[in-house]
Amino acid sequence: xxxxxxxxxxxxxxxxxxxxxxxxxxxxxxxxxxxxxxxxxxxxxxxxxxxxxxxxxxxxxxxxxxxxxxxxxxxxxxxxxxxxxxxxxxxxxxxxxxxxxxxxxxxxxxxxxxxxxxxxxxxxxxxxxxxxxxxxxxxxxxxxxxxxxxxxxxxxxxxxxxxxxxxxxxxxxxxxxxxxxxxxxxxxxxxxxxxxxxxxxxxxxxxxxxxxxxxxxxxxxxxxxxxxxxxxxxxxxxxxxxxxxxxxxxxxxxxxxxx
Amino acid sequence: xxxxxxxxxxxxxxxxxxxxxxxxxxxxxxxxxxxxxxxxxxxxxxxxxxxxxxxxxxxxxxxxxxxxxxxxxxxxxxxxxxxxxxxxxxxxxxxxxxxxxxxxxxxxxxxxxxxxxxxxxxxxxxxxxxxxxxxxxxxxxxxxxxxxxxxxxxxxxxxxxxxxxxxxxxxxxxxxxxxxxxxxxxxxxxxxxxxxxxxxxxxxxxxxxxxxxxxxxxxxxxxxxxxxxxxxxxxxxxxxxxxxxxxxxxxxxxxxxxx
Numbered sequence: 125x126x127x128x129x130x131x132x133x134x135x136x137x138x139x140x141x142x143x144x145x146x147x148x149x150x151x152x153x154x155x156x157x158x159x160x161x162x163x164x165x166x167x168x169x170x171x172x173x174x175x176x177x178x179x180x181x182x183x184x185x186x187x188x189x190x191x192x193x194x195x196x197x198x199x200x201x202x203x204x205x206x207x208x209x210x211x212x213x214x215x216x217x218x219x220x221x222x223x224x225x226x227x228x229x230x231x232x233x234x235x236x237x238x239x240x241x242x243x244x245x246x247x248x249x250x251x252x253x254x255x256x257x258x259x260x261x262x263x264x265x266x267x268x269x270x271x272x273x274x275x276x277x278x279x280x281x282x283x284x285x286x287x288x289x290x291x292x293x294x295x296x297x298x299x300x301x302x303x304x305x306x307x308x309x310x311x312x313x314x315x316x317x318x319x320x321x322x323x324x325x326x327x328x329x330x331x332x333x334x335x336x337x338x339x340x341x342x343x344x345x346x347x348x349x350x351x352x353x354x355x356x357x358x359x360x361x362x363x364x365x366x367x368x369x370x371x372x373x374x375x376x377x378x379x380x381x382x383x
Numbered sequence: 384x385x386x387x388x389x390x391x392x393x394x395x396x397x398x399x400x401x402x403x404x405x406x407x408x409x410x411x412x413x414x415x416x417x418x419x420x421x422x423x424x425x426x427x428x429x430x431x432x433x434x435x436x437x438x439x440x441x442x443x444x445x446x447x448x449x450x451x452x453x454x455x456x457x458x459x460x461x462x463x464x465x466x467x468x469x470x471x472x473x474x475x476x477x478x479x480x481x482x483x484x485x486x487x488x489x490x491x492x493x494x495x496x497x498x499x500x501x502x503x504x505x506x507x508x509x510x511x512x513x514x515x516x517x518x519x520x521x522x523x524x525x526x527x528x529x530x531x532x533x534x535x536x537x538x539x540x541x542x543x544x545x546x547x548x549x550x551x552x553x554x555x556x557x558x559x560x561x562x563x564x565x566x567x568x569x570x571x572x573x574x575x576x577x578x579x580x581x582x583x584x585x586x587x588x589x590x591x592x593x594x595x596x597x598x599x600x601x602x603x604x605x606x607x608x609x610x611x612x613x614x615x616x617x618x619x620x621x622x623x624x625x626x627x628x629x630x631x632x633x634x635x636x637x638x639x640x641x642x
Binding site for chain 2: 187190193194196197198200201204205208211212215218220221222223224225227228229231239241243244247248251252253263268269
């Protein structure tokens, strides 16, 4: 079993609200199709669909005002819209894909997953069905509601389903020695041991920012998976063939997080 | 708390695959908006979205062949498409609405609901959010997968959430003494006691047919709710104002099932 997280910055156009990156989505779905059949769960981020709405209504901060109720539902429905584009594309390609809506089977406490029904996801995946889920606005037992990041969800699914590998498809080539957008000599760290993570974590901070934490949040979440013995790979899903090779377990540019 | 079931024959055009009845959907959403805010859960049927696909692949019969896997996912995604139309219409009207996908939080055994997470639905409904769910292709513990009818789901939600009333919006005026499409003198039974149900059940059989049982299935399912002390109403959702009046508890033409 593998879990593939596709970053919102890869599958949407970041500066244009509610705009999918149709070319990237189509290409990534074709890469998944080329690796199919294989036991797999996909988790995708929100990009320009979920994040602007969630930010506008302060959903991540929890329930403080009645006007957020409509914002909560609009955030979720924006994510359903993005998810539908991906699921429909995979179904068109003949990959038996099912949408799983996090707000329907997950509850958080203070923003961390507390309840999750893994039996349905697991049963679907072993039947040869590809579950596609996403970061979402969810019910939170203490805050009323919260934003569940796709990164947190991907790690939880990987550990809960006993996945062997967790692949993060992002819009850069991996974790860098410095911010490559600022430092020309920055290079990708091919193999990053867990005990050196904390030193590097701040490096990634400026690479991408979103309401759920960007590269900092990703690497920080991923520690749990690494500690559980799962191989974690971070690579560039904006470049053709990277995800296909990663899914097949072939060597490809990126960062592998190690114990 | 009330549960409103909207029949697939009301919200879709039965003879045209994947065709919504936009006028009925818009009008019914406006009726819900006029009754809002009120603790409510909506369940809708599949009509020309879910049923043709489910039939084609024999999903209700369970998993017998690999080719059904794609059919299972296509049935679900057809229902997501119909659900999205309804949820988007309600959100446009300013009603905070959330889509709940049954295949994500329900498992059946031999076609009957065995596992259902009612906590999330309940928490959403009391927060002033309107959950909208539907009949769906779901994972079945014995058959592999199955079709969960919107009628069975509506009854389970009504009993599980302690609803006071369960409203079935169908395309006829209620339960008739005879089939009104064949017998001109057929009239609507206004009040139908449970002990007389069995005698009447066969009458409704020919009124509407779908893979989940039509009027026969509906009345048969509804017995559980009636026995739990829930007032069950069956009325014509194709006629303007019937559902609005029913939601407000006002007198309106239809059948009330009684203990």
